[in-house]
Amino acid sequence: MASATTALRAGLPDRYLTPDDIARLFGVPLETVYAWRKKRTGPPGFRVGKHLRYDPVAVRNWAAERMATDTAA
Template sequence: MATAQSGDPRDTLRAGLPDRYLSPEDLVTLFGLESVETVYTWRKKRTGPPGFRVGKHVRYDPAAVRAWAEQRMADDEAA
C-alpha cells in the first residue's frame, strides 16, 4: 500500500494509513505536542497509544494511534 509522502504524518493519516510505523517525533507533529518527552511520559504511564520496541527505538502502528485518538475523542464526547 503506497501513499504519497509529504513529510507531515498528519497528511498521510488523513489520506489513509501510512506505509511505515510512526516514531515518537511523528506523534509530536501529529498531535502538536511541545516535546517528545510527552510521548515518553504517556508510554511510561501507559496512557498513550500502544507502542513497541525495535531495538532501541520505539515505534507506533498508525492504525493503533488512530484507534487510540478516536477512543479519546469518544470519551471526551461522552463526558
C-alpha cells in the same frame, strides 16, 4: 512500491511512526510522548530493538477512543 510519504487511511503515513511523528501529529512536546509511554496513557507502541515505533492504525484507534471518551464526559 509505495514511498514513506504515501498516505494511509485518515491521513497517516503508510509506515510505522516514530515518537517524533507522534509529537508532531498531536502538537505536543516529545517529552510528553515519552511520559504517555511511561504512564501507559498514550497510543500503544512497540520496540524494534532499541527503537520505539507506533502502528498508524493503533494510533488512529487510540485517538478515536480519546475523542469518544471526551465527548461522552
